[in-house]
Structures are given as C-alpha cells and as structure tokens.
Amino acid sequence: MALVSVPSLMQDLTAGQDQVNIEGETIREIILNFDKVFPGVKDRLCDGDRIKPFIAVYIGSELSQAGMRELVSPDSEIHFVPAISGG
Amino acid sequence: MPEDKEFKVIGTRPIRHDGIDKVTGRAAYGADIHFPDMLHGKVLRSPYAHARIKSIDISKASSHPAVKCIITSDDLPLVEDTITELGETVINLKYLSDNILASDKALYKGHPVAAVAATDPYAAEEAINMIEVDYEILEPVLDVRQAMEPDAPVLHESLKTESMGKGEDQSQNVASHSQRKHGDLEAGFAAADIIVERDFSTATIHQGYIETHNATAQYNEDGELTVWCSTQGAFGVRDQLSKILKMPVSKIKVVPMEIGGGFGGKVQVYIKPIAALLAMKTRKPVKMTMTRTEVFEGTGPAPGSYIRVKLGADKTGKITAAEAHLIFEAGAYPGSAVGAGSLCIFAPYKIDNLQIDGYDVVLNKPKSSAYRAPGAPNACFASECVIDEICQKLDMDPIKFRLINGAKEGDRRCDGPIYPKIGYLETVEAAQQHGHYAESIDKTPNGKLRGRGVASGFWMNGGGRSSVTINVNADGRINLIEGSTDIGGTRASIAMQAAEVLGLSSEDIMPAVVDTDSVGYTGVTGGSRTTFATGIAAINAAENIRAQMIGVVANHWELKPSDVKFKDGTFLAQKNGEELQMTFKEVAAVAGGPLVGSVTASPGGAGNGFATHIVDLEVDSETGKVDILRYTAIQDVGRAIHPSYAEGQVEGGVAQGVGWALSEGYLYNDEGHMTNASFLDYRMPTSYDLPSIETVLVEVPNPGHPYGVRGAGEVPLVPPLAAIANAVSRAIGVRMTELPMSPDRVLEAMGSI
Structure with a gap:
C-alpha cells in the first residue's frame, strides 16, 4: 500500500493521523480509497474528477504532472501540498 | 552522464547568437512595431486606491475628432467567477478580467477603468482626460496586518478563505491560509538551549525591467487576432487572451518580440487584451506602450510581506524546532507568492520539528506578480x-x-x-x-x-512543457525553432545542448524564437525552467535527427542502421574490411532534402x-x-x-x-x-x-x-x-x-x- 502524507490542514478528517496507508495504482484510486476510509477527503482535494488547481501532488521527490492518472506503486510516498509557481 | 572531459560544446563560452543584433540596435522590440494606418491606445486609470465606480461617461471623449474607439469593462465578455487552470498557472477568470478593466470597483491607484484608441498618442492622452467617471471613494487598506483585522475595509465581498480545500473563518481579505507541519513543535522548542523569535517586514518591490510593457494588436476580417508584444511566454499570453476575450486559441497568434527584462513581471497580461479589443472594434492595428509610471502603478510588483520566525537550537548548534508565520501582500486580487515563500523559508535545512503558516492577503495595491524566486x-x-x-x-x-x-x-x-x-x-x-x-x-x-x-x-526550479523543431539544411547547418523567450542567453544554452548531441559547434546552430503558430506549446520563460526543459526538448529533437541521419547514411552505404556508429559529428562504419566515414555536413548534403525533427517534452526532475x-x-x-x-x-x-x-x-x-x-x-x-x-x-x-x-x-x-x-x-x-x-x-x-x-x-x- 502507498503511504499518504496527510496535510496538517486535512488532519481534522483523519482524527489527527499524519500518515495513512492506502491501496491504489493511480492517484485517482488512492483518493477514492482514501475518501472511503476518511469521508470528505475527495471534496477537499478534487473538483469533480480533477485535482484542485491550487493543490500539487508529489510522488516521492517528484512533482506529478499527470494529475489523477499518475501511476502509484505500493512503495510510493504521496504528498498533497499547496501548488506554487515561479517567475 | 559524460564526464567534463567528454564535452565538446557544453561548458564553453561561444558568442551568443543574438549578440550582434543586440549590440548594433538591430534587434526588434515591441515598441519597434509600426503599421501605416495604426492607431494608438491609452488607458484611463483610477486616481483612487479604493473606490466604487458609479458611472462612466464617455460622451465628451467620443466627440474628440481623433478618437476612434473607447472601451470600458462593459466591452469585455462576461467571464465566470471561477478558478481555472491557465497554461501553467491557476487563476480566477473574473479577477483576471477585472484587473484588465475594473468593473464595479477600482482596487488600487492605477487600476484601468477605460481605454481609448486614437489616431495619435497625444490625442489618446487628451481623450482619456475627457472621460468622466463618478467614483464613490472608499477607505483603502495598505498593510497586510491591518487588512486581516475584522473591521478592515473589505475589497471583495464574495472572497472566502481557501485552506487546503476547506473554508476558514478568517477576515474577508485573507484569500488563503496554507500550512506545512511535521514533528513535535512543542518538544522541539523544549529541547532548545536557545530560542530566537523576531518579526520582519519587507517593502513592495518592482522587478524594474528596463523595457516597459507594450502590445500591438491586429484583427483581420477573417476573425484572426495577432498580437506583437514583450512577454516571457507567448503561449501564456495566447491562453490569457483566449480566456478574457472568449476566443479560441487557434484564432490568436502571439508574436514574442525581443524582451528588455521580465524577471517574472511579464507573464501576466495588462494592456494586451485592451489593445486586442480596441483592434477588434476598430479593425485597425492598435499600438500601446506603458509609461514608467504606469508600470509602477499598474503592473504586478513583488509582494511586500510581514514574517515572524521562531527558531530553537541546542548548544551544539543543531536546530531543534522552527516556526514561521508569513503574511504576503496579494495586492488587489488573490495570488501572492506566499506558497513559494513558505516552501523556501527553511528549505536549506534538515529540521525535524517544524510549522509554517502562510497567509495570502488582499489589499489596495496592484495585484502582485512574480519576481525571480517569488516569495523566497x-x-x-x-x-x-x-x-x-x-x-x-x-x-x-x-x-x-x-x-x-x-x-x-x-x-x-x-x-x-x-x-x-x-x-x-x-x-x-x-x-x-x-x-x-x-x-x-x-x-x-x-x-x-x-x-x-x-x-x-x-x-525548487521548474520543468513543464517545451517544444523544439530542428531543420537540417543541405549545407549541414541547423535551424533550431523554439518558443522560449530568450531573456538571459537561452538561445545559446539551448543551441549548445543540441550541438553537443550532433557533434556540431554552437555556431552551426541557428536558433529562432518564433510565434505561437510556428512551434509547439512552450511554457513561460520562468521558474528557472528554460535551459532545463527546453534544453531537454532540444536534446530529444537532436537525437531524433541523429537517428534519421544514421538511416540516410545506412541507405547510402547500403548497410543496416545498426551497422552505423556516430562519434564527434562523424558517421562511421565498416564494410568489406573498409573503414567508411562521413561528416555531418556530408550526410546533410546527400540526404536529398531537409531533415526535420520536432519534439515536445514535459520533463520532471528539474x-x-x-x-x-x-x-x-x-x-x-x-x-x-x-x-x-x-x-x-x-x-x-x-x-x-x-x-x-x-x-x-x-x-x-x-x-x-x-x-x-x-x-x-x-x-x-x-x-x-x-x-x-x-x-x-x-x-x-x-x-x-x-x-x-x-x-x-x-x-x-x-x-x-x-x-x-x-x-x-x-x-x-x-x-x-x-x-x-x-x-x-x-x-x-x-x-x-x-x-x-x-x-x-x-x-x-x-x-x-
């Protein structure tokens, strides 16, 4: 199972847990399964079937560019962080 | 990855391809564009930092004999009050549109309220002063801490604090709250032998690019819009114009001229949609150039900020805990660099116990913009x-x-x-x-x-999409077509990467930065991405060319492509005990026509x-x-x-x-x-x-x-x-x-x- 790091501002949904193990082979499956365990997660992270524009997803140390389609392996570490841009 | 000694081109210092045009003054900038029947546009800007626009009377200005068109926000298409992805960034479309021409409220001194197209720039200047605007002057708020107070003047009645997908009960001027946290902050500070806590403030700063914003727009009878301008990213301009004007991107061509500095400040559009709208209404080319005062008052500066930092360390000098509150000026509309600042603030260090809170706060200053490593x-x-x-x-x-x-x-x-x-x-x-x-x-x-x-x-540095096309000419020299605005020598740094792959010299590559119709999508020159991402596109395109040329050589020598080797710009093979070789230029000559390699890359791993x-x-x-x-x-x-x-x-x-x-x-x-x-x-x-x-x-x-x-x-x-x-x-x-x-x-x- 992938290890999902729970953003501190979403830990009200996970009873304070900062990391959870979630099944899934894509970010979409991870979020849907995460939401089954902790309802409300998907609404925080997604607009419909897309990651919200101001949220970025890291798989390990790499910024994901494939959104919900991004592939995830069982040993992946997943981070949802505020998106940023450069100048 | 090759060792240093294996590089032929990388690490050398050839003369830049655009150098002679730049030092002789031949390079063409946005202000050099001229058409015989061209009109000149000018913007009327709010004299107040915070005011409700009750009415705008253009009747006197319209009677000016040189005036051909006057526009206000009523002439812009209605756009949704919704956040959308725009190229490589995200933006609220209504805010984007309102920053071009204010609709209900002027939110900073210099906020555009109306615009005029006239036969000469002086007449346009006269005419904007004949437009009568009835304002209800409101109290401005100019400090982020004051803007967060419960009784502060409110800029946007509908603004709600975004907080990782959750609404927060904050002041109506707090656009967002982000938090990064790990470890045990309390235990970390308890373990410290020394703790320092201080408040800091920084001023609103401008990028200070020497060339002011400019745009010339032309609208053809077949509904196609062309805009010549100074920009860090032509495709970003095309995307913004498409959203603001509600036009398909395929109907918009943006031509990036040479750029006199950007530093993050030439990503957002300001007068480009106005020039476009004036051109669409008059069916004549319209040119606009900002004054320096307009640049200071009406374009995006780097945000001023207020930051509190608390840091604990033990006697050995090891950091035990760190805490920061960052409050950044978004300006008139949400979207400061507080997120990046929050990410960067302790980034050089390994800290086990940490909390960083960032607040994006609107106030009556121009909408803030990027400026090199924004927020950091x-x-x-x-x-x-x-x-x-x-x-x-x-x-x-x-x-x-x-x-x-x-x-x-x-x-x-x-x-x-x-x-x-x-x-x-x-x-x-x-x-x-x-x-x-x-x-x-x-x-x-x-x-x-x-x-x-x-x-x-x-x-952190960025990646993102870049496209490159390489054309091999019969004389063995190469045209390298790219979409990355060259601000700091990237024609050279991209061409040199292609040259390294092909065993050529930098001078054998002729790079060209072209318009949005002439190359694949390429992200903005920003985020320190261009030499990295467009460089990878150039490497991939060069590898494609190299493979094609191996095919040409194999055909010429009547061998299989796998029999042909490539080293230092020379194709090699053995046939019937004989050593065969051809140079890159010889292969180009026998190719029988141009070889073309086009690549779009979107690399991670910046x-x-x-x-x-x-x-x-x-x-x-x-x-x-x-x-x-x-x-x-x-x-x-x-x-x-x-x-x-x-x-x-x-x-x-x-x-x-x-x-x-x-x-x-x-x-x-x-x-x-x-x-x-x-x-x-x-x-x-x-x-x-x-x-x-x-x-x-x-x-x-x-x-x-x-x-x-x-x-x-x-x-x-x-x-x-x-x-x-x-x-x-x-x-x-x-x-x-x-x-x-x-x-x-x-x-x-x-x-x-």
Missing part, C-alpha cells in the same frame, strides 16, 4: 537573519552552523517530499574554502563600521537550486549609508552549459538583491498613492553602487537532466537580502529587521536619529 527572498531574509542571530548568541561560525544543519539527498523537505540529489552542502563548503571567507575583515577602519554577512537560499553568499560592507555611522565592499556568490548550477550566462544570472540576482536590501521599495501616502513612481525616486542600484561580484559555480549534476542542468536564474536573488542584513547588523551591533535598510533606518537603528 522575503522568506529567507527572515529565516537567515534569525539563524545569524542564533550563531552570534552561540558564538558559532555561521558556515559551521550551516554545515551542521544543511539538508542533503534523502532528507525531508519542509513540506514533506524527500530531497533527491542536491548540492546545498557543496555550496557551504565552497564558501568555507573561499579566499573571501578566509580573509579577516577590519571592523572599524577610518571610523566606519564594517561587517560580514553570510546567508543561503533555495529555489533539480533544486541552492546558493550561499558572503558579503562585506561598510556603514557610514554619520550618514547611515551602506557601501558593499566585496560580494561572493556561490551557487550549485548542476552543469553550466554556457558558464558566462550562468554567471550573468548570478551577478544580476545579486545586483537586484542589493537594491531590495538597501534602497528599493514602494512608498505610499495615506490615500494609497505611490509617491515614488519613477526611476528618479524609486532607487534601484546602479554600477556606482555595486562592487565587482565574484561568482563561484558549483556543479553537482542534476540526475534529472542528460547533462546535469539545474535552473540557475532565480536562486541568486534569494540570499542577498539576508546576507546584507546580517552584515549590517554585525557592523552596527543592532539586528536589522525591516527592508529596505535605507540610511534613515540604519541611523534610527543606531539611535542616531
């Missing part, structure tokens, strides 16, 4: 100054402190992800070993006060950038003036493709940092009017203010790029603010916490006034 200079000014104070209190060498706490591969970044291969510690070690640091500084020569400051900085700077300076205790004596900037660039241009990026970043630290800043009166909106009064450093800046390029190759490139354009602006503040503080014996450190502030800190 403000943030690292605060954190690096607190680190310096801890070093003083522990009586510890600041370089040693950084070696103890510095992040390396495998450590966790403050927002969670693990660092890949990075070169922060290598920059600190290079600083420690540098002659500048080894040389002692005489603290009180001639009654003046001298100090030395050290600071580090981080920028590789983070770190820098460590050392500065010596002198403070005149009578006048408070600070003179920089010596400056050494050390930066991990991964691999310097063209070292001169990497050094140029570093030197430029330091020069801008000196201005940010010592002299620059928007000055506002109580009504929210900027009182120094010209280069006479907004004091940027000149060559008289700067010493020779020594650069040291550290090369810790980025595994995410075939040649090891890391972005180099932004991180050099991160350390100077803190390095200079630390040096001033050590010189005068008082901790400086407010920028700019102008002479009056220095004297005030010393108790002299």
Whole structure:
C-alpha cells in the first residue's frame, strides 16, 4: 500500500493521523480509497474528477504532472501540498 | 552522464547568437512595431486606491475628432467567477478580467477603468482626460496586518478563505491560509538551549525591467487576432487572451518580440487584451506602450510581506524546532507568492520539528506578480537573519552552523517530499574554502563600521512543457525553432545542448524564437525552467535527427542502421574490411532534402537550486549609508552549459538583491498613492553602487537532466537580502529587521536619529 502524507490542514478528517496507508495504482484510486476510509477527503482535494488547481501532488521527490492518472506503486510516498509557481 | 572531459560544446563560452543584433540596435522590440494606418491606445486609470465606480461617461471623449474607439469593462465578455487552470498557472477568470478593466470597483491607484484608441498618442492622452467617471471613494487598506483585522475595509465581498480545500473563518481579505507541519513543535522548542523569535517586514518591490510593457494588436476580417508584444511566454499570453476575450486559441497568434527584462513581471497580461479589443472594434492595428509610471502603478510588483520566525537550537548548534508565520501582500486580487515563500523559508535545512503558516492577503495595491524566486527572498531574509542571530548568541561560525544543519539527498523537505540529489552542502563548503571567507575583515577602519554577512537560499526550479523543431539544411547547418523567450542567453544554452548531441559547434546552430503558430506549446520563460526543459526538448529533437541521419547514411552505404556508429559529428562504419566515414555536413548534403525533427517534452526532475553568499560592507555611522565592499556568490548550477550566462544570472540576482536590501521599495501616502513612481525616486542600484561580484559555480549534476542542468536564474536573488542584513547588523551591533535598510533606518537603528 502507498503511504499518504496527510496535510496538517486535512488532519481534522483523519482524527489527527499524519500518515495513512492506502491501496491504489493511480492517484485517482488512492483518493477514492482514501475518501472511503476518511469521508470528505475527495471534496477537499478534487473538483469533480480533477485535482484542485491550487493543490500539487508529489510522488516521492517528484512533482506529478499527470494529475489523477499518475501511476502509484505500493512503495510510493504521496504528498498533497499547496501548488506554487515561479517567475 | 559524460564526464567534463567528454564535452565538446557544453561548458564553453561561444558568442551568443543574438549578440550582434543586440549590440548594433538591430534587434526588434515591441515598441519597434509600426503599421501605416495604426492607431494608438491609452488607458484611463483610477486616481483612487479604493473606490466604487458609479458611472462612466464617455460622451465628451467620443466627440474628440481623433478618437476612434473607447472601451470600458462593459466591452469585455462576461467571464465566470471561477478558478481555472491557465497554461501553467491557476487563476480566477473574473479577477483576471477585472484587473484588465475594473468593473464595479477600482482596487488600487492605477487600476484601468477605460481605454481609448486614437489616431495619435497625444490625442489618446487628451481623450482619456475627457472621460468622466463618478467614483464613490472608499477607505483603502495598505498593510497586510491591518487588512486581516475584522473591521478592515473589505475589497471583495464574495472572497472566502481557501485552506487546503476547506473554508476558514478568517477576515474577508485573507484569500488563503496554507500550512506545512511535521514533528513535535512543542518538544522541539523544549529541547532548545536557545530560542530566537523576531518579526520582519519587507517593502513592495518592482522587478524594474528596463523595457516597459507594450502590445500591438491586429484583427483581420477573417476573425484572426495577432498580437506583437514583450512577454516571457507567448503561449501564456495566447491562453490569457483566449480566456478574457472568449476566443479560441487557434484564432490568436502571439508574436514574442525581443524582451528588455521580465524577471517574472511579464507573464501576466495588462494592456494586451485592451489593445486586442480596441483592434477588434476598430479593425485597425492598435499600438500601446506603458509609461514608467504606469508600470509602477499598474503592473504586478513583488509582494511586500510581514514574517515572524521562531527558531530553537541546542548548544551544539543543531536546530531543534522552527516556526514561521508569513503574511504576503496579494495586492488587489488573490495570488501572492506566499506558497513559494513558505516552501523556501527553511528549505536549506534538515529540521525535524517544524510549522509554517502562510497567509495570502488582499489589499489596495496592484495585484502582485512574480519576481525571480517569488516569495523566497522575503522568506529567507527572515529565516537567515534569525539563524545569524542564533550563531552570534552561540558564538558559532555561521558556515559551521550551516554545515551542521544543511539538508542533503534523502532528507525531508519542509513540506514533506524527500530531497533527491542536491548540492546545498557543496555550496557551504565552497564558501568555507573561499579566499573571501578566509580573509579577516577590519571592523572599524577610518571610523566606519564594517561587517560580514553570510546567508543561503533555495529555489525548487521548474520543468513543464517545451517544444523544439530542428531543420537540417543541405549545407549541414541547423535551424533550431523554439518558443522560449530568450531573456538571459537561452538561445545559446539551448543551441549548445543540441550541438553537443550532433557533434556540431554552437555556431552551426541557428536558433529562432518564433510565434505561437510556428512551434509547439512552450511554457513561460520562468521558474528557472528554460535551459532545463527546453534544453531537454532540444536534446530529444537532436537525437531524433541523429537517428534519421544514421538511416540516410545506412541507405547510402547500403548497410543496416545498426551497422552505423556516430562519434564527434562523424558517421562511421565498416564494410568489406573498409573503414567508411562521413561528416555531418556530408550526410546533410546527400540526404536529398531537409531533415526535420520536432519534439515536445514535459520533463520532471528539474533539480533544486541552492546558493550561499558572503558579503562585506561598510556603514557610514554619520550618514547611515551602506557601501558593499566585496560580494561572493556561490551557487550549485548542476552543469553550466554556457558558464558566462550562468554567471550573468548570478551577478544580476545579486545586483537586484542589493537594491531590495538597501534602497528599493514602494512608498505610499495615506490615500494609497505611490509617491515614488519613477526611476528618479524609486532607487534601484546602479554600477556606482555595486562592487565587482565574484561568482563561484558549483556543479553537482542534476540526475534529472542528460547533462546535469539545474535552473540557475532565480536562486541568486534569494540570499542577498539576508546576507546584507546580517552584515549590517554585525557592523552596527543592532539586528536589522525591516527592508529596505535605507540610511534613515540604519541611523534610527543606531539611535542616531
């Protein structure tokens, strides 16, 4: 199972847990399964079937560019962080 | 990855391809565009920082004989009040549109209210003064802390605080709250032997690009819009025009002209949609060029900020806990760089217990924009100054402190992800070993006060989409077609990467930056991405060409492609015991027609950038003036493709940092009017203010790029603010916490006034 790091501002949904193990082979499956365990997660992270524009997803140390389609392996570490841009 | 000795082109310093046109004045900029029947556009801007627009009467202005068209926000298509992805950024469409032409409220002095197209620029200027606007003047709010108060004037009645997908009960001016947190903060501070906590503030700063914004738009009868302009990203302009004007992107062509500086400030559009709308209504070309005052008052500066940092360390110098609150000026609409600032503030260090809160706050100033490593200079000014104070209190060498706490591969970044291969510690070690640091500084020569400051900085660097097309001509020379605006020598740095693949010289490649109809989608020149991402597209396109040429050679020699080898620009094979070889140019000649390779790449693995700077300076205790004596900037660039241009990026970043630290800043009166909106009064450093800046390029190759490139354009602006503040503080014996450190502030800190 992938290890999902729970953003501190979403830990009200996970009873304070900062990391959870979630099944899934894509970010979409991870979020849907995460939401089954902790309802409300998907609404925080997604607009419909897309990651919200101001949220970025890291798989390990790499910024994901494939959104919900991004592939995830069982040993992946997943981070949802505020998106940023450069100048 | 090849070792240094294997490179033929990378690491050399050829003359840039656009050099002769630039130094002879032949290079064409936006202001050089001219059409015989061209009209001139001018914008009417709000004289108030906060006002409700009750009515706009254009009747008198319309009667001016030279006026051909007047537009207000009523002429812009209605767009949704919704957040959408726009190229490489996200934006609220209504805010984007309202910043072009104010609809219900003017939210800063200089906010466009109406625009005129006339037969000459002077008539356009006359006409805008004939437009009558009835305003209800409202109280402005100009400080982020005041804007967060419950009774502060509200800019947007509908604004709700975004907080990782959750609404928060904040002031209506707080657009967003982000948080990064890990470990046990309370336990970390309990374990500290020393804790320093301080408040810092930085001024609103402008990028100060020498060329003002400009745009010329032409609309054809077949419904196609062409815009010639100065921009960091033609495709970004096309996307914004498409959204604001509700036109399909396929009907819009953006032609990027040469650019006289951008630094992040030429990504957002301002007058381009206005020129386009005026051209669409008049069916004539319309040209617009901003004045310097319009640039200061009406375009996006870097946000001013207020930052509180609390840091704990034990007696050995190990950081035990860190906490930061960052409050950034978004300007009139949400979207400051507080997110990036929050990410960067403690990024050079491994910290087990940490919390960072960032607030994006709207107030009555122009919508803030990016400026090299947006948010990071403000943030690292605060954190690096607190680190310096801890070093003083522990009586510890600041370089040693950084070696103890510095992040390396495998450590966790403050927002969670693990660092890949990075070169922060290598920059600190290079600083420690540098002659500048080894040389002692005489603290009180001639009654003046001298100090030395050290600071580090981080920028994450970006990837994103880039496209390159390579055409091989029959004479063996290459046209390299790209969409990346060349601001700092990227024609050369991209061409050199293609040349390395093909065994050619840089001079054999002829790069061209072309319009949006002539190359595939390419992201903005920003985020320190161009040499990295467009470079990879060029490498991939060159590899494609090399494979095609191997096919040509194999066919020519009647061999299989797998029989043909390529080395140093020569194709080799053996046939019937005979050694065969052809040069690149010979193959181009026999190819029988042009060979074309087109690639769009969207690489990850940009590789983070770190820098460590050392500065010596002198403070005149009578006048408070600070003179920089010596400056050494050390930066991990991964691999310097063209070292001169990497050094140029570093030197430029330091020069801008000196201005940010010592002299620059928007000055506002109580009504929210900027009182120094010209280069006479907004004091940027000149060559008289700067010493020779020594650069040291550290090369810790980025595994995410075939040649090891890391972005180099932004991180050099991160350390100077803190390095200079630390040096001033050590010189005068008082901790400086407010920028700019102008002479009056220095004297005030010393108790002299």
